[in-house]
Amino acid sequence: MNIARFIALAPLLLSLLFGCIENMPIRHVLVNSPSTNIRVELFSNPEGNLIYKVFHNNQLLIDESQLGFEFTDMPDLRDEMIIVDTSYQNYDGVWELPWGEKKQVVDRYRQMNVWIKELKAPGRMMNIIFRVYDDGIGFRYSFPEQANMQTASISNEITQFKLTSDPTTWWIPGDWDSYEHLYNKTRLSEINAISKRNHGNLGQTYIPENAVNTPVTMRTDKGIHVAIHEANLTDYAGMTLKVDTVGLFFQSSLVGSDNAYKVVRDLPFETPWRTIQIAEQATGLLESDLILNLNEPNSLEDVSWIKPMKYLGIWWQMHIGIYSWHNKGSDHGATTDHTKKLIDFAADNGFGGVLAEGWNTGWGERVAYEDKEGVFDFVTPSFDFDLRQVAEYGKEKGVQLIMHHETNSAPRFYEQQLDTAFSLMQSLGLHTVKSGYVGKILPKGEHHHGQWMVNHYRKVVETAAKYQVAMNVHEPIKDTGIRRTYPNMLSREGLRGQEFNAWSVEGGNPPEHIPSVVFTRMLGGPIDYTPGIFNLTLKPHRSSNRVQTTLAHQLALYVVLYSPVQMAPDLINYYEGHPAFQFVRDVAVDWEETKVLNGEVGDYVTIARKERSSDRWFIGSVTDENARTLAIDLDFLDPEVQYKMTIYTDGEAADFDVNPTDYLIDSYIVNATSGLTLTLARGGGCAIHLEPATAEDMANLRRWL
Ligand code: NOJ
Ligand code: CA
Numbered sequence: 001m002n003i004a005r006f007i008a009l010a011p012l013l014l015s016l017l018f019g020c021i022e023n024m025p026i027r028h029v030l031v032n033s034p035s036t037n038i039r040v041e042l043f044s045n046p047e048g049n050l051i052y053k054v055f056h057n058n059q060l061l062i063d064e065s066q067l068g069f070e071f072t073d074m075p076d077l078r079d080e081m082i083i084v085d086t087s088y089q090n091y092d093g094v095w096e097l098p099w100g101e102k103k104q105v106v107d108r109y110r111q112m113n114v115w116i117k118e119l120k121a122p123g124r125m126m127n128i129i130f131r132v133y134d135d136g137i138g139f140r141y142s143f144p145e146q147a148n149m150q151t152a153s154i155s156n157e158i159t160q161f162k163l164t165s166d167p168t169t170w171w172i173p174g175d176w177d178s179y180e181h182l183y184n185k186t187r188l189s190e191i192n193a194i195s196k197r198n199h200g201n202l203g204q205t206y207i208p209e210n211a212v213n214t215p216v217t218m219r220t221d222k223g224i225h226v227a228i229h230e231a232n233l234t235d236y237a238g239m240t241l242k243v244d245t246v247g248l249f250f251q252s253s254l255v256g257s258d259n260a261y262k263v264v265r266d267l268p269f270e271t272p273w274r275t276i277q278i279a280e281q282a283t284g285l286l287e288s289d290l291i292l293n294l295n296e297p298n299s300l301e302d303v304s305w306i307k308p309m310k311y312l313g314i315w316w317q318m319h320i321g322i323y324s325w326h327n328k329g330s331d332h333g334a335t336t337d338h339t340k341k342l343i344d345f346a347a348d349n350g351f352g353g354v355l356a357e358g359w360n361t362g363w364g365e366r367v368a369y370e371d372k373e374g375v376f377d378f379v380t381p382s383f384d385f386d387l388r389q390v391a392e393y394g395k396e397k398g399v400q401l402i403m404h405h406e407t408n409s410a411p412r413f414y415e416q417q418l419d420t421a422f423s424l425m426q427s428l429g430l431h432t433v434k435s436g437y438v439g440k441i442l443p444k445g446e447h448h449h450g451q452w453m454v455n456h457y458r459k460v461v462e463t464a465a466k467y468q469v470a471m472n473v474h475e476p477i478k479d480t481g482i483r484r485t486y487p488n489m490l491s492r493e494g495l496r497g498q499e500f501n502a503w504s505v506e507g508g509n510p511p512e513h514i515p516s517v518v519f520t521r522m523l524g525g526p527i528d529y530t531p532g533i534f535n536l537t538l539k540p541h542r543s544s545n546r547v548q549t550t551l552a553h554q555l556a557l558y559v560v561l562y563s564p565v566q567m568a569p570d571l572i573n574y575y576e577g578h579p580a581f582q583f584v585r586d587v588a589v590d591w592e593e594t595k596v597l598n599g600e601v602g603d604y605v606t607i608a609r610k611e612r613s614s615d616r617w618f619i620g621s622v623t624d625e626n627a628r629t630l631a632i633d634l635d636f637l638d639p640e641v642q643y644k645m646t647i648y649t650d651g652e653a654a655d656f657d658v659n660p661t662d663y664l665i666d667s668y669i670v671n672a673t674s675g676l677t678l679t680l681a682r683g684g685g686c687a688i689h690l691e692p693a694t695a696e697d698m699a700n701l702r703r704w705l
Contacts, residue, residue, distance in 0.1 A: 027083040031112035033132040034092070038278060040130050040137055042114060048080035050116065050128070054137060056224060056278050065160035065249065067128065067141075072153040072260045077124060084115040097292075098303045098487045099564045101594040103612060107293045109133045122148035129270075135288040136277035138231055142270045154254070154263040159274050161228055161241070162249035163188060167218035170520050170601055174211025174240030176255045176447035177204070177440070179478060179494045182509070183516035185602055188218065189245045204440035206447060211240040211253050213478070215523040217285065217601055225282050225601070227523050231273040231294035233480040234458065237262045238449035239274070257452060258445030272480060282519055283596040286607070291524065295484040303487045305431050305468045308564035308590040309352025311402055312342050316533070316569040318357065319502035320541040325357055326364025327382045334358040335384045339401070340393050345572045347397035349585050354394065355402040355434055355567070359385045362408075372442055373413035378405050378421035391428040402432045402472075409439040409448075409475075411456045418460060422467035431468055432490070432565070434528075435460065437475035449477055461486045472528050472565055479524035491526040491563045498530040498569065501547040502538065511548050511656055511683035512602050512624035518560060519601040530567040531557030532584055534574040536660040549622075551580060551663045552650045553685030558587040559620025560607050560685075565589070579665055583648050586689050587618055597621075597632045606632055606678070615641065619688035623680040625656070630678045637672040637690065644693040644701060645670045649679065649686045656683025668704040669693055676704065 028043040039055040054062035068078030089111040094104050112130045117123065127142040143152055166189045172181035173193035186192075195209035215229035228250065230239050241250035252274070254262035273294040279285045314333040317323040323333030334356040342354045362376035381387040394401045403425055407414040425433065437448060446452045457477045464471055465488045476492040483489045495517055501508030521527065532554050536547040547554070558566055568575065568584050575581045588611035597619070599605030606621035617637065621630060637643060644667060651662030660683070670676075670690070678686045693701070 029083060029086050029112065029114060031088065031110050031130055031132050033134045034090075034108050034110060035134045037134055038132055038137060040112070040132055040139075042083065042128070042130070044082050048082065048119060049078060050081055052139075054276060059222070060164050061220070061224065061226065061278065062276065063162045063164050065162040066158055067160070068158040069141075069152070069154055070156035070158065072155045074122070074149070077118060077126060078158055080119040081116050082119055084117045086115070087113045089113075095297065097484070098298065098306065099308045099590050101562050101591050101609065103592050105289045105292060107289070109293070124149050131273070131294065133290055133293070135279065135284065136275060136290045138273035138275045138290060138294045140271050140273045143267045145268045149267055152263070152265050152267065152269070153261040154265075155261055157239070157252045157254055157262075157271070159252040160249050161276065162247065163218065163220070165221045166248055167220045167226070170217045170516055171212040173207045174213050174242070174253065176206045176208070176240075176449050178448065178475065179213055179521070180496045180500070182496060182513060183520060183602065185516075188243060188248055191243045191245060208240070208242075208253070210245070211242045212250075213240050215520050216241060216250075217520045217523070219282070219601065223280070225279045225285050227277040227285050227520070229275045229277070229291065229480070229523060231275050231291045231481050232296065233272045233454055233477065233482070235265065235269070235451065235455055236272050237451040238454065238477060239272070255447055255449040257447060257450045263451050277523065282601050283599050285519055285523060286596045286599070287594075288523070291481040292484050295481040297484065298487055299485050300465050300487060306470050306487050306490070307352065307431070309400075310350075310566050310568060310584070310587075310589055311353035311355055312346050312351055312568055312572070313355035313357065313402075314338060314342065315355055315357050315567070316502065316530070317571060319499050320538055322541055322571075324364070327358070327384060328364050332358065332382065332384060334382065336386045336390055339385070339390050342572065343390070343394050343397050343399045346399045351399065351568065353400040353402045353432060353565075355404060356385070356390070357404045357406070357434075358382070359387065359404060369440060369442065372408055372439075373410045376406055376408050376410070376413075378403075378417055379424050388428065391430060395429060400432060401428075401430055402434060403430055405433055405435040407435060407437055409437045409441045411437070411441065411453065412443060415456065415459060418463045422464055422469050425469055426467045432470050432472065433464070434472045434474065436473075448475060453477060458482075461489050464488055474528070479526070481525060483525060491528040491565050493528050494524070495521045495527060495529070497528070498533060498547070501533070502542065502545055504545065508545055508548055510625065514549075514557065514560065514622050515599070515605050515624050516602040518605050519599070522562065526563040527561050528563055528565065528567070529557065529561050530569045531561060532568045532570060534570045534578060534580070547660070548656050548683055550650050550654045550656050550660045550681050550684040552648050552654070552687060553622050553656070553683060555580060555583045555648050555687035556620035556622045556685035558584065559609055559618045559687065560605060560622050563589075580648055580663055583646075583687050583689060588612070588614070588616060595636050598630055604628060604630065604680070606630055608636060615692050617643075617690040619690070620685065621678050621680060622685040623683070625682050627682045627684065628680050630680065632676050632678060634670055634674045634676065635672050637670075639672040641671065642693045642698060643670050643690045644697040645704065646689045647686065648688070650681035650684040654681035654684055656681070667701050669698060669701045670704045674704050
């Protein structure tokens with residue numbers, strides 16, 4: 001959209017219209033999606049409040065919801081506003097992801113630009129841009145340059161989302177520092193996020209009362225699925241949603257700091273897009289490209305160095321207590337020899353990288369919160385880790401050392417070191433780093449998800465790109481689709497990952513965690529969950545924790561959870577010689593297309609993905625604590641091709657609780673007319689590899705009946 005033209009024309013239009021504003025009727029404007037299944041209406045009521053509504057198939061879905069702002073240093077912008085003019089645009093295009101769940105993305109919408117003017121003094125101007133797709137809507141506020149307002153010091157954004165019923169809602173608390181929570185399933189009216197200051201394993205986080213983080217997913221009583229999130233979160237605070245359990249609406253509640261403002265911006269500027277994804281089936285939410293479409297195109301010229309891969313790590317060993325990050329005793333994990341051993345295993349099994357956490361100095365230092373800047377150094381290796389030798393050894397074997405930058409939530413200090421840290425990586429030919437933000441943010445008063453940190457995370461991604469470094473961020477800002485603009489933003493955590501299964505005091509992630517995450521957190525983008533634990537009981541390493549899934553479920557996660565970097569985290573002795581490890585070796589990480597075959601939020605999901613530039617397909621299916629049977633058709637396969645199917649299923653006695661490692665592997669010939677019945681155990685799953693059959697396969701394998 002041509003914002004410059006939009007902004008430039010506004011004063012002219014206003015001056016033309018000014019004479020008739022006083023007697024002007026309340027304007028009611030609307031825009032339909034390309035296939036007219038979604039309609040947005042906007043009007044200003046007699047008080048001059050700006051109100052929007054959303055219809056789905058002509059049924060009201062989002063009822064009268066207000067739009068506006070409160071500021072620290074000027075009157076609110078929420079009443080006595082009129083709609084001055086509108087303009088409309090259509091767009092219908094296709095663009096390509098350099099890596100992703102699919103290659104081609106269709107971008108097709110109708111856009112309505114609405115010029116708004118405040119009737120009373122100081123007569124400020126604001127525009128709202130609505131983009132309406134067949135799979136949902138995005139809208140953003142745009143503040144044009146104007147004489148009566150140079151800076152917006154926003155104390156509150158008033159964006160409401162009023163539901164027409166009391167939908168079933170899957171939510172995590174609106175924590176200002178962490179998304180590492182289990183999903184709750186309640187009615188909207190029953191959301192009861194409890195205000196806390198100290199939470200969980202990450203230590204100091206701040207949770208305000210009755211707010212949720214996004215993406216938040218709902219199912220109405222009519223069975224319509226709705227997810228609210230944001231796209232292109234740039235130079236702004238993350239949006240949580242405060243729930244009004246009586247009025248049944250959400251209202252944006254921006255993440256703050258110790259400052260009076262939540263966001264401060266010089267005009268002109270635009271807010272992130274506020275998004276509402278709408279689908280009749282839960283699976284439709286996963287097929288939506290709305291978030292990516294609402295981001296700006298790729299800003300990096302050469303992206304050939306950004307490579308999806310599977311990787312191993314010196315990581316789980318620390319989480320289950322076998323090794324340590326620090327080098328103070330005899331159990332330091334990231335030593336030269338240990339890392340070289342993993343590089344050998346990675347090379348033998350076709351993995352692209354090895355992560356070595358604890359390679360640098362600073363681990364194990366105990367300093368006060370105020371003194372933590374200066375502790376972690378991203379250029380000085382531990383005495384027992386020969387960085388150059390390890391990087392060189394990896395290069396010889398075709399395996400990249402993945403660097404680790406645990407900032408310890410001292411972002412100012414990290415920013416000072418970005419250039420030296422990334423140029424060291426560049427000089428060693430290393431293109432991938434995992435970063436982390438454990439603990440309470442210093443500077444004091446800032447939170448992980450506020451405007452200051454949003455800008456920090458972005459600065460890191462932009463600086464990394466200059467040195468050809470791609471990022472996998474833990475304790476990140478949530479994903480709002482910026483990987484489209486910065487394809488070096490590979491993956492991120494931003495959820496309760498596998499690590500909670502190693503040490504969480506209240507037990508690990510229950511089986512329903514993944515089917516909840518898929519339809520909520522994953523709407524934002526790639527997830528570094530670290531699937532693939534084979535020693536599910538964690539014996540003899542941990543007595544009070546375990547992984548609450550079956551083995552086949554762990555395999556399925558490589559397909560179900562999308563990430564261009566997927567770890568095989570378990571100890572290599574649990575993989576060596578294990579027949580099911582063949583699936584981890586085989587599974588692809590970069591996809592031509594994705595089909596969501598079935599699924600219900602929090603219950604189960606089955607996803608099929610086709611590898612880029614190959615004829616191979618993979619299918620992953622997972623269930624919650626209920627066993628179930630799922631029928632799927634393979635009609636997406638090439639009708640001309642016969643396929644060898646290798647299927648990894650739960651064994652007859654499999655059960656996440658009592659027998660998680662019971663599994664079966666079988667091979668058959670299938671084609672596009674085949675139908676499968678997947679039998680999933682409690683907490684179970686199924687993983688399938690499909691490849692064109694050879695003459696030998698055709699001669700030796702049974703046809704699936
Ligand atoms: C938390 C991260 O999520 C985890 O992956 C990492 O190992 C630790 N921080 C240490 O950096
Ligand atoms: Ca974490």
